[in-house]
Amino acid sequence: MRASEPIPPFQDLLDRHHTAVYRFCRAAVGPSEADDVFQETFLAALRAYPRLRDGQHLDRWLLRIASRKAIDHHRARGRRPIPSDGLPDRAVRQPESPDDALWSAIAALPPRQRVAVVHRHVLDRPYREIAELMDATEETVRANVYQGIKKLRELIA
Amino acid sequence: MNTTDLKRMAAGDDAHARTLAATLGQEAASRGLLDVAVAELDSPIGRLLVAVTPRGLARVAFEEEDRDRVLAQIAKEISPRILESAAATDEARRELEEFFQAERTRFAVKVDRRLIRGIARDVLRATSAIPYGRMSTYGAVARQIGRPTAARAVGRALGSNPIPIVIPCHRVIGASGALTGYAGGLERKIALLELEGSLPGL
Numbered sequence: 001m002r003a004s005e006p007i008p009p010f011q012d013l014l015d016r017h018h019t020a021v022y023r024f025c026r027a028a029v030g031p032s033e034a035d036d037v038f039q040e041t042f043l044a045a046l047r048a049y050p051r052l053r054d055g056q057h058l059d060r061w062l063l064r065i066a067s068r069k070a071i072d073h074h075r076a077r078g079r080r081p082i083p084s085d086g087l088p089d090r091a092v093r094q095p096e097s098p099d100d101a102l103w104s105a106i107a108a109l110p111p112r113q114r115v116a117v118v119h120r121h122v123l124d125r126p127y128r129e130i131a132e133l134m135d136a137t138e139e140t141v142r143a144n145v146y147q148g149i150k151k152l153r154e155l156i157a
Numbered sequence: 158m159n160t161t162d163l164k165r166m167a168a169g170d171d172a173h174a175r176t177l178a179a180t181l182g183q184e185a186a187s188r189g190l191l192d193v194a195v196a197e198l199d200s201p202i203g204r205l206l207v208a209v210t211p212r213g214l215a216r217v218a219f220e221e222e223d224r225d226r227v228l229a230q231i232a233k234e235i236s237p238r239i240l241e242s243a244a245a246t247d248e249a250r251r252e253l254e255e256f257f258q259a260e261r262t263r264f265a266v267k268v269d270r271r272l273i274r275g276i277a278r279d280v281l282r283a284t285s286a287i288p289y290g291r292m293s294t295y296g297a298v299a300r301q302i303g304r305p306t307a308a309r310a311v312g313r314a315l316g317s318n319p320i321p322i323v324i325p326c327h328r329v330i331g332a333s334g335a336l337t338g339y340a341g342g343l344e345r346k347i348a349l350l351e352l353e354g355s356l357p358g359l
Contacts, residue, residue, distance in 0.1 A: 009228040009239040011195065014178050022174035027163070031170075035177055042181050046190045049238050102162055121160040149160070 005055035010046060017059050018042075020123075021066050027118040028070040030103055037073050041066040064133050067119070071111040105155035112136075113148035120145045182242030192236035194245030195228070200257050201352075202345045205322075207249050210235060213267030214249045216319050219341045235271050253322065259352060262289035264323045272319040276307070280314035287328040290353045294332045316340045322349065 021041060025034040044065050052061075106114055112134070119130040120141075127145075131138045185191040193215065195208045206224060208216035208231055215235060218227045228239055243250075248266050255261035273281055279302040287293045295308040295315075304310070315326040321341055327349040331337040339346035350356045 006229070007232060007237040009232045009237055011228065011240050012225075014181060014240065018178035019171050019174050022171070022177065026170065038174075038177055039181070039184060042178075043185065043188065043190060046185050046238060046240075050236070106163075117163070122163045124164075 004053060007049070007052055007055045008058070010049060013045070013058055013062065014042065017062050020059065021062055024063060024066050024118060024123060025070065027106070027122045028067075028115050029073055030107055033073060037066065037069050040069045040073070044069065060129070060133065063119075064135075067115050067133050070115050101156055102152075105152050108155060109148050109151060113144045113151070116141050116144035117148035117152070121149070179241070182240035183244050185238075185240055186242050186245045190238065191240055191242065191245060192238040193231055193240075194242035195239060196241060196243055196246040196250060198250045198253060200253065202257075202341070202348050205253065207246050207253070208239070209246045209249050210269045210271075212269035212271075214320060214323060215269035215272055217253075217321050217323060219321070219345070221342075231272070235269075249323075256322065257352070262353075266323065268320055268323060273317075275314075276302075276304075276310055277314035277317050280311050281318055281320075281324050281326070284315065284318075284326050284329060285324050287325055289325075290355055292328050292330050292350070292355055295329060295337075296332050298329055312338070325349075328353075328355070 018038075022034065022038050025037045025041070029037050041062065045062055048065075106117070109117065115134065116130060119125045119133060120127070125133070127138050127141055130145075131141045134141060134144075136144075182191060182194060186194060193208050193210050195206060197204055197206050199205075202219070204220040206216070206218040206220075206222070206227060207214060208218075208227075216227065216231060218224070231239060252261060252264050252266050256264070270278065270281075280298060283298050283301045284293075295311045296305070298315075299305055299307045299311045302311075311329075315329055316338070318324055318326045318340065321327070327339060327346045336343060336346055336350070347356065
């Protein structure tokens with residue numbers, strides 16, 4: 001077992017991991033909410049930082065916090081409407097790009113499915129690690145991802 | 158729907174992530190979550206790093222000092238809750254800028270002495286009292302702290318000054334008038350003393 005590592009300056013953590021955390025937030029809650037969740041994540045990390053005893057695996061520690069924040073944020077805001085043809089504002093908006101449709105579909109997933117799908121298929125994390133990040137068993141996470149992808153395929157036929 | 162669509166979509170906008178990251182120091186400071194704010198400033202003697210805590214200015218580092226080592230030491234001895242923040246370091250940076258424009262002869266910014274240990278506490282306290290434009294000697298400082306034979310220890314303590322310029326260790330020179338050494342390099346010592354008008358002969 002490795003000895004514990006000293007706690008690095010928080011700025012190092014921010015410099016090293018802000019891109020990964022932002023990508024996760026953007027994919028997990030969408031571009032318009034990503035800034036809030038990003039900031040909530042780092043402020044929560046800063047709040048907990050003095051109690052941290054080991055400087056190892058801080059990327060995972062941050063993503064655990066981000067996962068929790070993404071799930072809570074989503075719950076707090078309630079589920080977004082699932083896009084359907086014939087929305088009244090459809091005519092005045094730019095023609096919807098395939099990405100817009102994909103965003104809307106991801107937004108329509110239940111929070112845990114959404115976060116699990118993002119970790120697995122956007123950020124390519126192994127199931128073992130996702131389970132750790134989401135405080136769940138590997139089976140649960142596999143089921144979340146399976147159901148999430150299934151639903152996305154239904155939504156974006 | 159293909160999972161590569163998901164991947165392509167999440168990539169990009171790393172520049173926005175950087176912008177967001179840069180605002181964190183300010184957000185943290187306004188919530189009382191920041192223990193040490195750091196920032197850099199340009200000066201006639203090179204780029205300086207300043208570290209400010211709620212107690213005051215704790216560190217001024219010259220550009221050759223390894224930034225990672227400077228921050229690691231602060232993390233260990235004060236707190237690892239360190240972030241860059243222009244606003245939280247504003248007073249210290251402004252006073253240093255004024256000093257370099259010869260518009261300031263004494264610093265009002267409070268200092269945080271937590272990085273000063275042992276005999277250096279007494280030495281640097283005595284050094285703080287040397288006025289702008291004046292000089293003292295290692296021996297005189299040693300006598301002042303009640304350790305008249307400790308001139309060498311005084312030299313070492315001055316060399317360890319974590320807050321150079323503001324704690325004016327550049328104002329201490331050899332008894333013969335030789336400028337001797339400076340942790341930031343002799344050229345900087347000369348530049349600082351010239352700025353203060355202490356070296357009319359040069």
